[in-house]
Amino acid sequence: MQLILNGASIVDIPSFYAEINRVFMTGETWELGESLDALNDMLFGGYGVLLGANHATILWQDMAFSRASLGVETTLQFLEERLAIRQNFNGQTIVRQLEALRAGTGKTYFDIVMEVFADHPSIEIVSA
DSSP states (O other): OEEEEEGGGOOSHHHHHHHHHHHHOTTOSSOOOSOHHHHHHHHTTSSGGGTTOSOEEEEEETHHHHHHHTSHHHHHHHHHHHHHHOTTSSHHHHHHHHHHHHTTOSOOHHHHHHHHHHTOTTEEEEEO
16 A cells, blocks of 8 residues: 655644545544544554555655654644643653753654654655
């Protein structure tokens, strides 16, 4: 199975999930929420186009654009929004993530997405 992600349409986190839904959730009556855990669950292949698939190759067009769009600034905004609602729940973890990102050593949202995909050896990503 070969799937094509249009990286040029990914300008922020919501548009990333819109593209994931467009490609992976065809035929489903519901959409994946904006959640890395949900992305991970979907990649296990229990629903959507991956249902029953043994292997999938994802051609990620304009990957560099997606990497930049889901880069430091987007990740900082994402973490700051999370911190605002999670002061008492996991707040210190988010503070450490923010500090690392500001120091140039933290993971961007794109980096984390790539780690999620890497946890699924039956899914290959190719920059196209």
